[in-house]
Amino acid sequence: MINVNIGGVPEHFNLPWYLTLKEGIYKQENINLRWHDYHEGTGAMCSALRHGDIDMAVILTEGIIKDIIAGNPSKIVQTFVQSPLVWGVHVAHHSKYKHINDLKKSKAAISRYGSGSHLMAYINAENHHWNLETDLNFKVINNLNGAIEGLTSGDADYFLWEKFTTKPLVDRGVFRRIGNCPSPWPCFVIAVREDFISKHDLVLKRILHIINTNTVGFKNIPHIAETISERYEQQLNDVKSWLDITEWSQNQIDEAAVFNVQKKLHALNIIPKIIPYSELTHPM
Template sequence: MKKINIGGVPEHFNLAWYLGLKNGEFKDENINLRWKDYFGGTGAMCKGLRDGDIDMAVILTEGIIKDIIAGNKSKIVQVFVKTPLIWGIHVAQNSNYKTIEDIKGTKAAISRYGSGSHLMAYINAQNNGWNLEKDLDFEVIKNLDGAVEGLTEGKADYFMWEKFTTKPLVDNGVFRRIDNCPSPWPCFVVAVREEFLESNKDDVKTILNIVNNTTSEFKDIPSIDRMIANRYEQELEDVQEWLTLTEWSQENISKATINKVQDELLALNIIPEKWKYEDLVEKL
């Protein structure tokens, strides 16, 4: 049985992978798929791919494109979630900040440089007409627990993270959400290390086929809303709202999307140049 390591965030988006593992669907195809939770998000997964700790990752689109251009020898093989990620913009409950304008020029908590929380801070700044050099400042906090500590203790002023993941922290009075910032493209893709992909294409195809069968019928799974609410400690009505807003994909990323992401990252000086579609994407 072939052992293949995959990483992803421990969030509701990735339940389809858990269900496939729980039901033994990968083992039925002689694949020992080992899932690793990355609490540090995209930046940590990029490092995992670079270091060979994982072979595959379910990762933010903008984060992996930036890191491939920066030297990560991986390729995008499919879009996993085709709808945008809704980033909540959070401050500490007792903060004086009430609006987006209030946090202009203050310090953003980010999991690490090159992470989604870092890149989306630039998107949010651009959306609001801020000066990208003067109005952005960062404090690295590693993960969600670090953000709670950072904002509560005043080491940072605001924090951007997926709205529904952080909703329990808003509900219990740790954070206050002052606005939302949707990503301008499909949020999650599947990326694979090039070296691994070269000799394991059929296995990658098999893995994708299994998860795609689950995601294509995901919303029809009986009591899926209750399962998500229980597993990820979320309110049922929040999960139901999230399900109405989220669509999975079984297709590869388009040239138009790759261009759009690169145009945005280039305009923000996050990448030094644009790459060809074929240098970022592998068609299986």
């Protein structure tokens, strides 16, 4: 049996992995797939891929593209979630800030540099025509709990995170959401270390076949909305709204989407150059 380590955020997007692991499907294929939660998000997973702590990651598209260009020895093997990620722009419930433009020159909480919360702060700033050199400041808070502490204490002023994940915090009066910032591309991809691809191509194909078989019919699983609501402590109506706008994918990310991500990141001076599609992806 081959051991395979995969990382992802412990959020509702990744429930298909939990379900297939719970059912023992990978072990039936002689694969010991071990899931690792990364509460810190994409930046932490990029580091884990670089250091060989994990072989695969379910990771934000813009984050892994940036890190591959920066030398991460991995490739995107397919899109996992085709729909955009809707990032909520959050402030502390007691914050003086009421509108997104009030946040100009204030301090954004980010899980780490190179993370989705970091990159999307630039997208949000550009959407509102801020000066990217002078209107953005950052405070590293590591994870969602760090954001709660940072915004509540005033060490940081606002925080971008997936809006349905943070909705319970908004409902409890910890955060206020003052706006949204959708990612302009498919939100999650599956990235795999190049050395794993070269050594275990057939194993990777089996893993992708299993997860893709699950995601094709994921929304039709009986009582899936109720399962998500209970597991992730979210209101049932919120879960149903999220399911309505979320589409999983079983295909490789297309070249136009990859170019769009690079074009945006390059315009924001987040990446130094645009590289060919073939250097970022691996055909399965």
